[in-house]
Amino acid sequence: MNAHYDINQAKAVLQGLYNRDPAKEGVAKISSITEDNTKICRIKYPPSIRLMKKEGNNDVEVIVKMYGVSCGLNLPPLKQKPKNNKLGHIRSLRQHVKLTAFDLEAFKDDLRRLRDLHARMDDSIGGKRIHPMDYLPYEGYEAVDSHARYFTDRSQAPYESDTPFSRLVDPYNILSDIKPDFFIHGADNWVEYCKETTEGQHAAIDPSTFKNGDVVEIAFACVGVPAKEGQHRLLLNLKAVTLINDDLRKEAERKKKEARTVQQGTEYIGLKRRTLYVDMDAPIHDEVSIGTSREATSKRKPPAVASKMYESSSFHGIANLLNTAAPGWGESVGGETGDAKTQTATGEERDEGMQED
Incomplete structure (x- = not known):
């Protein structure tokens, strides 16, 4: 985003999204999560703590969403192989989105609910076992981070099958080429990239379409993953990124370009050629030796x-x-x-x- 971005207009658009009828929503808002309709479960494979809910006779993972303006992106596709080909680096490769809504109260309410969920998960494993939530702000405004790795260790998910990358995510086959056989691209690694065509309707798009300043929706699962010394860390495992509005970002880019053009025009001074010693266009009648009249x-x-x-x-x-x-x-x-x-x-x-x- 640049200094010409209309924050107030962005907040108005976001407020309209938060006011949508929940009955028309495909993915539930965080505000719908309660202790009565969800539970915290320990999962053996992959080793984790997850927010689950009952659907019929089965427990399924809860996926929720938030609205905001993208202010930090690291999305596919990769266009060249990483220079660092060490196993640890390949394992940590991820797709990431950072969101803010400036000082919009609805967004702050979602963050408070995330902190409540963090406390619930911490209590479920004995307390003080999950690292505090620590999302760095964006220009002083509260923000949230969500990501998903491209790979999962096969040994951590023995019941899952390796799935091919989407052609939009890996069009150059970079990820497919660098993936060792003991990694899989599984359920925790799959992210959908789409654009909202009409309310509740979506179409797949190239992930490189997203830019900082776009109004987006992110869908994620709340997962406690093992950390050092028996600790856990709560991450928002990214499941989908939806482009809702890019008009504000494009308008800010237009204003930035326009301001730059005006500034250049103001500082321009017309330059004319001045003769200092001789007229270089005049005909030469005879040759004169250097230093001789x-x-x-x-x-x-x-x-x-x-x-x-x-x-x-x-x-x-x-x-x-x-x-x-x-x-x-x-x-x-x-x-x-x-x-x-x-x-x-x-x-x-x-x-x-x-x-x-």
């Missing part, structure tokens, strides 16, 4: 050898030709008498005049 170039004296050439009658015509082609050379050539001298590389003068026989 045009005037200095035009007054440069010809080599001293031209003087001797001028004195020689055999080269007189050539000198006139040079004087005509390059005005200024004539004065230099005609006004110079004697042998021209140049400096050697060592600074000494040497005679470059043409020796007459």
